Amino acid sequence: MxxxxxxxxxxxxxxxxFTVAWRAGRRADNAAFFTGGRRIRWYWVALAMIGAPMSGVTFVSVPGSVAADGFTYMQMVAGFTIGQLIVAYVLVPTFYRLKVVSLYEYLxxxxxxxxxxxxxxxxxxxKTVLSALKLYVVCIVLQQLVCTPLGIPFAVNAVLTVLFVWGYTRRGGVRSVVWTDVLQTLCLLAALVSALIAIPRALGxxxxxMLGEVLESPYARLFVFDDPLSVRSFGKMFVAGIFILVAMTGLDQDMMQRNLSCPTARDSQRNILLTALCQAVVIQLLLMLGAMLYLYxxxxxxxxxxxxxxxxxxVAVHGGLPLIVGILFVLxxxxxxxxxxxxxxTALTTSSIYDFAHDVRRRDEKSLRQLRHRVHALLAVAIAALIFLFEYGAGDSVINLVYRVVGFTYGPIxxxxAFGMATRIPIRERWVPAVCLLAPAASALLxxxxxxxxxxxxxxxxxxxxxLFTIIGLLIIQKRNEK
Known part of the structure; x- marks a missing residue:
């Protein structure tokens, strides 16, 4: 190409x-931006959610991981399925009953x-750091494939990328996101299927x-039972998959904002169960594709x-496959x-407003829209600034460190x-920030x-x-003189 x-x-x-986002965002009010007006059909949300957790990093990393890890990622996917059940039947009813806009209103x-x-x-x-990092990855790819050959500096590349994201979400919010996620899912599936078909054809x-060769290859190793100390042992990955899914989907405003756009809790549950099945299939196909890429x-x-x-x-762009495979890969x-x-x-805007603006529920439609636009724009600027930091002030080792540090932040959430839903113990709330800061530090030390x-x-x-360290800390700061 x-x-x-x-x-x-x-x-x-x-x-x-932009066409899809414009059509979805026509006549969108604040409710449509934050919750989709809770009028989006569950099956459309389910189709959107197939691709929603898969960023560009996932799209290229899962196939590329096969050489080192085989299909062992499916051990974690099995845990994801159990986690989806917890989200559907524990968290969703709670959030709908409380009619929250931001999940953290529960706290x-x-x-x-x-x-x-x-x-x-x-x-x-x-979420701010991860969003910037994921956009940075695609900026690097576009810089290599397009901008450098055409003499376009990285700064222009990054600014245009962030402007595109800001522009198509500015009006419609969740309503636009769900429909553009549907478009993303279709593009992702088209790229995946085209590569799966083109590689065997190119080899005759x-x-x-070809699938038989994949299953007989060393890449097809699925379970790790023989080394319980390994980071990829079945028990560790399965259990981790359950709680990672609950934390990074069920307790993540970004992921749950789509699920909560369904009219009822039952519709949201249907969407989650269908999503769990479809995502497992798609991830398995990505792993199969990874093995085929290496065999090719x-x-x-x-x-x-x-x-x-x-x-x-x-392989897709320079591997001698038909042009359509490279085009669909880029898409x-x-x-x-x-x-x-x-x-x-969109989720960052929602959380910033509903979690930190004390008078948000008393604002009229116009005032809330103006606040929403300001916060949305400021967050876009913050993401752009982080992209520049990654490019001009951070090496690969620093970027890897960012991933590890961000990985600690979902544990306190x-x-x-977990403590709030499983107990009725009151706590001395002024110590909560300290507990949530010390828990990741204790985890790193352990x-x-x-x-x-x-x-x-x-x-x-x-x-x-x-x-666990967060829960222990909350137990330490409980109000012992109250029942």
Whole structure:
């Protein structure tokens, strides 16, 4: 693919994205921005949610991880399924009963305003940084494929990317996000299916034969039972998958804002269950594709990048496959990243207003719309500033550190909600911020101590220790003189 082909593909997608967002956002009021007016049909939300958790990073990383990890990621996906049931039948009824707009309003009603804002602050920190990092990844790809060959500086690339995201979510909010997520899901599935079909054809091998080779290859290893200390052992990944899903979907304003746009809790539950099934299938197909990419490279002598994240792009764009595969890959990458960033910007706006503006429910429609526009724009500027920081002030090691640090922030949120829903214990609320700051520090210390003294490597289950330390801290600060 030439730079002009990639640029034309991106431009056509952005035009389609704005068309869909404009149609969805016509006559949208504040309720439509924050909750979709709770009038979006559950099956449309389910289709949107298939691709919603899959950013551009996921789109390229899952296939690229197969060489090192095989299909072991499916162990965590099995845990995701159990987590979806908890979200559907524990969290969803609670949120609908309380009629919350921001999930963290629950913490206010259970504990008080300080806990409410602490939980929201952890969400805002993690989601802002992650959104910027995900947009940074797609900016790098576009810089390599388009901007550098055409002499366009990175700053222009980054500003235009953020402007696109800000522009298509400014009016419609959740209503626009759901429909653009549907578009993203279709693009992602088209890219996936086209590659799965094109690779066997390029090798002159029937698809069924190719799938048989995948299942017989070393890449197809699914379970790890023989090494319980491994970060990829079945027990650790399965249990971690349950709680990661609950924390990063059920307690994440970004993910749940779509689910809460359904008219009723029952509709939301139907959407979640269908989403769980479809996401498991899509992730398995991505892993199958990863194995096929490596087998294709072995048979054709194609040189692959050192990093797994670049494997899908290398084969799709420069691997000798039909042009349509490269075009659909670019569409899948761009659509998944723009959609993820757009929904995150909407969720950040919602959380900032409903969690930190004390008079939000007393504002009239015009005043709330003006506040919404200001906050939305300021958050877009913050994301752009972080992208510049990653490009001009951070190396790869710092970016990896950002991912690890952000991974700690969901643990306190999980701990707060678990403690609030499982107990009726009152707490001395002024100490909650300190507890939520100390819990990740204690988790990091435990991780280092266990690795050094016992060889036990804490992997994805780190979120459990993080939440546990939060719960222990809340027990310590309980009001013992009250029942």
């Amino acid at each position: 030439t730079p002009f082909t990639v640029l034309l593909t991106v431009a056509l997608y952005v035009a389609l994205l 206010d009603r259970r504990f008080g305003i300080r806990t409410h804002r602490t939980g929201a602050a952890f969400f805002l920190l993690s 091998t029937p698809l069924t034969t 490279a072995d048979k054709t002598g194609l040189t692959l990048p050192d990093k797994g994240d670049g494997v899908f792009a290398a 899948g990458l761009v659509s998944s990243t723009y959609s993820t960033a757009g929904s995150a910007l 999980l701990g707060l909600f 991780q280092e101590v266990l690795l050094r003294w016992t060889g036990y490597a804490i992997g994805f289950e780190l979120i459990l220790y993080n939440a």
